[in-house]
Structures are given as structure tokens and as C-alpha cells.
Amino acid sequence: MNKIQASRATLSSAVEPEDQVTYAWKSVNVTAYSKGRFIHRFLSRKNAVLNTKKIIDDVTGIARPGEMLALMGASGAGKSTLLNTLTYRVSRTLDVSGDLLINGLPFDSTLMSFLAAYVQQEDIFLGNLTVMEHLEFAAKVVMARGTKKALRKERIHSLIEELNLSKCQNTRIGIPGKKKGISGGEMKRLAFATGLLNNPPLMFCDEPTSGLDSFMSKNVVLLLKRLALQGRTIITTIHQPSSEVYFLFDKVMFLAEGRVAFIGSPADANVFFASIGAVCPANFNPADFLVSRLATQYEDLTPGAIPQSQFLSNVYERYQSSRYAKNVLDDIHESREAMVKKLRLSMTMNKFKNLHYAQPWRVQFSALLVRSFWDIIKSRELVTWKFLQTILVALVFGALYWNQGNDQDSVLNINGAIFISVMNLCLNNVFSVIHVFIEELPVFLREHYNGMYRVDAYFLSKTLVELPVHIILPIVYVSVMYYMVNLNPSYERFLWHALVQVTVANIGTSFGYFIGIITNDLSLALNCATPMIIPLILFSGFLLNIDTLWKYLSWVRxxxxxxxxxEALLVVQWDGNEYINCTRPQTTCPSNGTVVLGMFSYKTENFQFDLYMMGLMVILLRLFALSALQLRVMKKN
Ligand SMILES: Nc1ncnc2c1ncn2[C@@H]1O[C@H](COP(=O)(O)OP(=O)(O)OP(=O)(O)O)[C@@H](O)[C@H]1O
Known part of the structure; x- marks a missing residue:
């Protein structure tokens, strides 16, 4: 562990002067294309006239160590887009240009996860874990390589103390509106604690007070102020702060129509806007006044007032020629000069250049494995319910198809029992995986974008932890149903039957992951899964004689x-059966197993091929799901 990493892992939350960060952004532009970035580029080469919209227009600003800067403006002014741009999280569908500088130097997006914490508006956690369990997991993956377990524990305890989380440290986090857990304020503080584990010198927050009452909001901003005073650079968007909270900020940046209207201290903001004729009335919250005065829809009803568009143009012009805009440029210049002194930080920047995560893959994987394991253990009501449901369904099917014999009437019942079991095990897994996975996806996306772990480490750990459940449940089902229905009595045949059903269940799981990831929406996933599965069921050869189909379609099988x-299950059941008792002589009777298999064009010699193909499908569908997840995170939003 080098000196910098060691200092980050110390107990004190203060950021040492050598690690402090001045963050500047110069001439930043963000553009949205009406038809998407790539189509736009293609069509513009063909000289087509296309609409573009500037969301952020030539924005320059700076935040220095110890400062807390608030990005403010009316709804749609571009605050979130600017914050996302500053954190390299802007959607790939938008075009970004301009310079982002740390201590005057351009830097790589990967450095963000080492130097900055990003506390987002919505607090998203795995609801089953306790506050302590969540922090233990996060500390394992975000704290510097080589940090000893004892030091990790001490850091967690000091953050718990500092952020006043002691009372709820062993309480389940919960999911607002779904699972009871810690309060909104505690969740926000937990989000701060998670971000502070590696003691970053830079912190971004998106609307940290949203959803909190005025007392809690003030507490959160005071906490941010404390963190800034420890040498951090804090940039946050804020919505409707009280006047007391507004004056806690060291700097405010007002945006309107994606352009800078002002950047400076809250007191200077009042002076500046008053000089353009926007005087905040006495006993009025200046933040509320300025935000509404800068809204594009604002209507000034005083006689002789200029239209709002003209007022905003005046604001931009006056700001650009003001000493406040000049101060920003001077500060940016100065931060570059001061950079030479910040040798330690620039060494850090070089060190992290090719490093994407704080921990190597194996540490991420093992931490995720442990967390997923605890998540399953803690969802024991869900697992118990699934276990009971599996037994119940097996009992119902077992009772309906009870004790079949070796006669012509039993052939239909046995085949029906096998078909319905395949449907049940596969579809049950498809839909339950979609449900559970889509619920967990936002947690994964949040943590991955925060640079905690790689996509494959997450996916593999999740798959491995869930595997026992997806093996045991089908075995339980088959064990109950098989002997109730009285399928082929050979023990060996039972084992083959169970193997096929376990594989089918796992194909369903893989397919569920895949659909869940590509749709990322529960109702869309359910609506897509059904029409995709029905043709595959028809082409099972059980409901439709594939050989009678138009030959160009038969490949679908x-x-x-x-x-x-x-095919595999009917071969397991009927192969080698040389005599079926024909009880009704006047009717067509399959006299042996070969005839039964022939009715569906199934072939005994395909058995091995069927098993290989199913195994291949489990793996291929998982790989498709993993690739879809990789693409999903690349797209950002
Ligand atoms: N991906 C996008 N494509 C097209 N337009 C976008 C995109 N993202 C944002 N916008 C537009 O950019 C403008 C600024 O949006 P942004 O969310 O940054 O505003 P905001 O100030 O954060 O608003 P709010 O306070 O309501 O969240 C809005 O008009 C929005 O519709």
C-alpha cells in the first residue's frame, strides 16, 4: 500500500492538503440530437437538416478544496445534466465537449471512482442487508488494496459514529414502500458513509435533501459543510433550500437554459442580480426568488417589464463581462499553477491511470459471493415459499396423474405429466428470475457506476450463489412427482429424468436473466417473454408434428x-419398453415404447445430443445475458 492509499485509509475523515482537489470545467457543452447521436452523424454527412438541442451551453466553473458549491436553477435548467457531465455519467446518446480538469490537469474517467464519491438523489441498497453488513461489503471493494481487515473495521466504526448511524447499524436497510427498514435520513447518511469509505477528496451530490423535511435537510447540508471543512471539494445540486441553508453554501452556480447565469457566493448573487434589476424583496427566500426569476416561464407583471427571454439574455451577457466570470477564469489558471505543488496527487493520478477498480477481480468476486449468499439467506421467506410451492405443485400434479400403469390409457397421462412438469419448472424459473433480477438491477447499476466492481464479477457471483437453489428445487419437485405418477421405475432412469429437469430449470433461469437485462422493465419483460417462449413450446414436437410443417420452418426445433x-425425457421413459398393454382393442394402440417415441418423431439415438444441446443452451443464454449486461452498462441510461 503506498503512502497516499494508506493516508486515505486512516481513521480521520480529513483530507490531507497533498490530496486535495480543485475541480474545474471549462467551456462545457452538451448536445442532444433529435434522432440520436449516431443517426445524426450519418445523416449530417448526407447534408440532411436535423434538429439539435443544446442542454449545456458553454458552461465554465470551478470548485476548490474546502468549498461547497450548489448548482441551482429552475426545473430543466440543466443541473442534473451538468452534474452527470462532471462525473462522466452523461448518457452516451448525448454529445459532450469541453475540458474537465483536476488541479488544472485533464484526467481519465476511471480516476473518478478513486477521487470522488457520488451520492445520488435516490438511495438504492440491497434491502435485506443491515447497515453494518452493507458497509462491510462496500469497504471490502472500495478501500485501497492491501488495507488490513482491522483498519477497514475501524474506518466503518468511525464513519458510523461520525454520521450518527450507531442506533441503526444492525437494522435491516429495507426498501422504501416495500420492506420496512431505516428512515429516509438514515438512508441518506448511509449513502454518505458508503461514499466516504475511501476518504475521497471530491464529492458530488444530486439533490441530497430531496424527500427530507426542513430539519433533516439542514442537517444533511451541515454534514456536507463539515465534510467540506475537512478539505473536501463538494459539488451538489439543490432544490428549494431554505434561506438558512442557502447561506451555508460557499458558492452557488445558477443555471438557466443550460447557460451560466452566475457563479459566486450567495451574498454576491444577491448583489449581482439586484444590479440587473432582479431585487429580492425583503423577507423573501433569495434562493426561491432567484430560481423562479431565472425560470424560462417566469412572467414579470410589473408595467414596462422586458420579456423574460430578453432578461435572460441580459443576465448571460452581464455575467460574462462581470468580475465573477473573470474570477472563475483566474481561479482555473491559478489551480494549474498550483498543480506543480500537488505532486502527490498527480502521482496518484498516474498510478490510477490504468486501474479501473480499487480491488482486483478475485476480491470483488469473493465479496459479492458472500453478500449474495447473505442476501439469499435473509430472503429465507422467499426461498421457503418457493420450496413449499414446489412441493405443493408436485403434489397436485402427482395426485392428478396418480399411479399410472403400463397400458394404452396411461401413455397419454404419462406424456402429459412429463410435458406439464417441463413447462412448470422452466416457466416458473423464467418469471421468478425476471422478477427478482429486475428488482436488483438498479443496485447493481448504481454500485458498478460507482466503480465498486466489474460486471462479470457480479454476474458470476450471483449465478453461482443461486445455482444450488436452481438445482435443489427441481430435484425436490421430481422426487415427489416421479414416484407419485409412477414413471419408469428404474433408479437410473429417475436420475436421468432429474438431470434433464434440472437442466430445463436452469435454461429457464438463464433465459429469465437475459430477458430481464434486455428489457430492464418488469411488465415489458413479462410481455416479451411469453411471445418468445410460445413458438419454442410449439416446436417441442409434442403439440405439433414438426415433420408435417413447411420444411423451411422445421429448423426452429x-x-x-x-x-x-x-425428446430426452420421453426416451428416458419409453426406450426399452417392449410391451404396452392395449386394453381397448378397437382403438389405435401404441404397443411399445418405440411406437410412442415414433408418434412424436423422437429418436433414442438423439438422447446424448439433446443433453449436450441443453447444457450448451444454459451456458450460451448466460453468456448472452452477461453480454447484454455489459452493453447495458455501456449505454449508461
Ligand atoms: N438524453 C436527453 N435527450 C434530450 N434532452 C435531454 C436529455 N437529458 C436531458 N434533456 C433535456 O435537457 C434539459 C435539462 O435537463 P436536466 O434534467 O439536466 O434539468 P434539471 O435542471 O436537472 O431539471 P430538474 O430539476 O427538473 O431535474 C431538459 O429540457 C431535458 O428535457
Whole structure:
């Protein structure tokens, strides 16, 4: 562990002068294209006339160590877009230009996760974990490589103390509106604690007071102020602060229509806007007054007042020629000069250049494995319910198809029991995985974007932890149903039957992950899954004689895991059966197992191929799901 990392891991939350950060942004522009960035580029080469919208227009600003800067403006002014740009999280559909500088130097986006914490508006955590368990996990993946366990624990305890989380440290975090847990204020403080684990010198917050009452809001801003006084640079968006809270900020940056209207101290803001004729009335909250005065829809009803568009143009012009704009440029220049002294930080920047995560893959993977394991253990009501549901469904099907014999009437019932079991095990997994995974996806996206772990470490750990459940439940189902229905009595055949059903269940799981990831929306996922699955069921060969189909369509069977599963299971059941008792002589009777298999064009010699194809499908669908997740995180939003 080098000197810098060691200092970050010390107990005190203060940021040492050598690690402090001046963050500047110069001539930043963000543009949205009406038809998307790539289509726009393509069409503009063909000289097509296309609409573009500047969301951020030539914005320059700076925040220095020990300062707390608030980005303010009316709704739609561009605060969130600017914050996302400053944190390298702007959507890839938008075009960004301009300079982002740390101590006067351009830097790589990967450095953000080492130097900055980003506390977002919505607090998203795994609701089953306690505050302490969450912090233990986060500390393992975000604290510097080589940090000893004891030091991690001490850091967690000091943050718990500092952020007043002691009372709820062993309380389940919960999910607002779904699972009871800690309060909104505690959740916000937990988000701060998570961000502060590696003692970053830079902190971004998006509307940290939203949803909190005025007392809690003030507490949160006071906390930010304390963190700034420890040498941090804090940049936050803020919505409707009280006047008391407004004057706690060292600097405010007002935006309107994506342009800078002002940057400076709250007191200077009043002076500046008063000089343009926007005088804050006495006993009025200046923050409320200025935000509404800068809104594009503002209507000035005083006689002779200029239109709002003209007022805003005046503001931009006056600001650009003001000493406040000049101060910003001077500060940016000065931060570059001071950079030479910040040798330690520039060394850090070089050190992290090719490093994307605080911890290596194996540490991320093992921490995620432990967390996913605890998450499953703590969702024991869900697991217990699934276990009971599996037994119940097996009992119901077992009772309906009870004790079949070896006669012509039993053939239909046995095949029906096998078909319905395949449907049940596969579809149950598809839909339950979609449900659970889509709920967890925002947690993953938040943590991944915060630079905590890689996509593959998350996906592999999740898959591995859930695997036992997806193996045990189908075995439980088959164990109950198989002997109730009285399927092929050979023990070996039972094992083959169980293996096929476990594989089918796991194909369902893989498919569920894939659909969940590509849709990222529960109702869309459910609506997509059904029409995708139905053709595959039809091409199982059980409900439709594939050989009678138009030959150009019959290949679809090779994409249907239901086809492989039904063929394999019927072979396990009927292969080698040389005599079926024909009880009704006047009717068509399958006299042996080969005839039964022939009815569906299933072939005994395909058995091995069916197993290989199903195994391949489990793996391929997981790989598709992993690739979809990789693409999903690249797209950002
Ligand atoms: N990806 C996008 N494509 C097109 N327009 C966008 C995109 N993202 C944001 N905008 C537009 O940019 C403008 C600024 O949006 P932004 O969310 O940054 O404003 P804001 O000041 O944070 O507003 P609020 O306080 O309501 O969250 C809005 O008009 C919004 O519709």
C-alpha cells in the first residue's frame, strides 16, 4: 500500500492538503440530437437538416478544496445534466465537449471512482442487508488494496459514529414502500458513509435533501459543510433550500437554459442580480426568488417589464463581462499553477491511470459471493415459499396423474405429466428470475457506476450463489412427482429424468436473466417473454408434428430447449419398453415404447445430443445475458 492509499485509509475523515482537489470545467457543452447521436452523424454527412438541442451551453466553473458549491436553477435548467457531465455519467446518446480538469490537469474517467464519491438523489441498497453488513461489503471493494481487515473495521466504526448511524447499524436497510427498514435520513447518511469509505477528496451530490423535511435537510447540508471543512471539494445540486441553508453554501452556480447565469457566493448573487434589476424583496427566500426569476416561464407583471427571454439574455451577457466570470477564469489558471505543488496527487493520478477498480477481480468476486449468499439467506421467506410451492405443485400434479400403469390409457397421462412438469419448472424459473433480477438491477447499476466492481464479477457471483437453489428445487419437485405418477421405475432412469429437469430449470433461469437485462422493465419483460417462449413450446414436437410443417420452418426445433427436453425425457421413459398393454382393442394402440417415441418423431439415438444441446443452451443464454449486461452498462441510461 503506498503512502497516499494508506493516508486515505486512516481513521480521520480529513483530507490531507497533498490530496486535495480543485475541480474545474471549462467551456462545457452538451448536445442532444433529435434522432440520436449516431443517426445524426450519418445523416449530417448526407447534408440532411436535423434538429439539435443544446442542454449545456458553454458552461465554465470551478470548485476548490474546502468549498461547497450548489448548482441551482429552475426545473430543466440543466443541473442534473451538468452534474452527470462532471462525473462522466452523461448518457452516451448525448454529445459532450469541453475540458474537465483536476488541479488544472485533464484526467481519465476511471480516476473518478478513486477521487470522488457520488451520492445520488435516490438511495438504492440491497434491502435485506443491515447497515453494518452493507458497509462491510462496500469497504471490502472500495478501500485501497492491501488495507488490513482491522483498519477497514475501524474506518466503518468511525464513519458510523461520525454520521450518527450507531442506533441503526444492525437494522435491516429495507426498501422504501416495500420492506420496512431505516428512515429516509438514515438512508441518506448511509449513502454518505458508503461514499466516504475511501476518504475521497471530491464529492458530488444530486439533490441530497430531496424527500427530507426542513430539519433533516439542514442537517444533511451541515454534514456536507463539515465534510467540506475537512478539505473536501463538494459539488451538489439543490432544490428549494431554505434561506438558512442557502447561506451555508460557499458558492452557488445558477443555471438557466443550460447557460451560466452566475457563479459566486450567495451574498454576491444577491448583489449581482439586484444590479440587473432582479431585487429580492425583503423577507423573501433569495434562493426561491432567484430560481423562479431565472425560470424560462417566469412572467414579470410589473408595467414596462422586458420579456423574460430578453432578461435572460441580459443576465448571460452581464455575467460574462462581470468580475465573477473573470474570477472563475483566474481561479482555473491559478489551480494549474498550483498543480506543480500537488505532486502527490498527480502521482496518484498516474498510478490510477490504468486501474479501473480499487480491488482486483478475485476480491470483488469473493465479496459479492458472500453478500449474495447473505442476501439469499435473509430472503429465507422467499426461498421457503418457493420450496413449499414446489412441493405443493408436485403434489397436485402427482395426485392428478396418480399411479399410472403400463397400458394404452396411461401413455397419454404419462406424456402429459412429463410435458406439464417441463413447462412448470422452466416457466416458473423464467418469471421468478425476471422478477427478482429486475428488482436488483438498479443496485447493481448504481454500485458498478460507482466503480465498486466489474460486471462479470457480479454476474458470476450471483449465478453461482443461486445455482444450488436452481438445482435443489427441481430435484425436490421430481422426487415427489416421479414416484407419485409412477414413471419408469428404474433408479437410473429417475436420475436421468432429474438431470434433464434440472437442466430445463436452469435454461429457464438463464433465459429469465437475459430477458430481464434486455428489457430492464418488469411488465415489458413479462410481455416479451411469453411471445418468445410460445413458438419454442410449439416446436417441442409434442403439440405439433414438426415433420408435417413447411420444411423451411422445421429448423426452429433446434432452437427449442423444450424439443430437446421432451425428446430426452420421453426416451428416458419409453426406450426399452417392449410391451404396452392395449386394453381397448378397437382403438389405435401404441404397443411399445418405440411406437410412442415414433408418434412424436423422437429418436433414442438423439438422447446424448439433446443433453449436450441443453447444457450448451444454459451456458450460451448466460453468456448472452452477461453480454447484454455489459452493453447495458455501456449505454449508461
Ligand atoms: N438524453 C436527453 N435527450 C434530450 N434532452 C435531454 C436529455 N437529458 C436531458 N434533456 C433535456 O435537457 C434539459 C435539462 O435537463 P436536466 O434534467 O439536466 O434539468 P434539471 O435542471 O436537472 O431539471 P430538474 O430539476 O427538473 O431535474 C431538459 O429540457 C431535458 O428535457
Amino acid at each position: 433446434y432452437m427449442s430447449w423444450f424439443y430437446y427436453a421432451m
